[in-house]
Amino acid sequence: MKHEKGGPSAAGAVRHQRVEASILEELRSILRDDVTDPELEGVRLTAIVLSPDSKTARIHFAVPRGRPRTAVERSFTRATGFLRGRLAEGVELKRTPDLRFVYEAEISLSDSES
Numbered sequence: 001m002k003h004e005k006g007g008p009s010a011a012g013a014v015r016h017q018r019v020e021a022s023i024l025e026e027l028r029s030i031l032r033d034d035v036t037d038p039e040l041e042g043v044r045l046t047a048i049v050l051s052p053d054s055k056t057a058r059i060h061f062a063v064p065r066g067r068p069r070t071a072v073e074r075s076f077t078r079a080t081g082f083l084r085g086r087l088a089e090g091v092e093l094k095r096t097p098d099l100r101f102v103y104e105a106e107i108s109l110s111d112s113e114s
Contacts, residue, residue, distance in 0.1 A: 024048040039075035057097040060104040076101040
């Protein structure tokens with residue numbers, strides 16, 4: 001049985017996109033306001049890909065030019081539990097997804113301010 005455009009499967013896709021946007025917005029806020037690790041200063045979260053079952057979220061990030069990517073990845077690894085806990089407090093979800101941080105690009109410092 002096929003669903004018509006705008007039917008239940010379309011509504012599910014729209015909800016999935018809203019959840020992705022909410023998670024990304026909340027993580028950006030947490031990173032900006034609550035994280036004190038100097039390695040994560042100036043890092044920008046650029047995108048999120050939430051798995052269809054919402055168990056895993058791949059968070060794409062960009063680092064300031066000249067900053068070692070591996071140092072930022074280690075900092076995200078250390079902060080994952082904290083970020084996930086804060087995310088659970090800030091966004092109402094049935095389950096809080098596991099967070100996986102994926103390097104995307106290097107940015108100039110002026111770009112990271114926006």
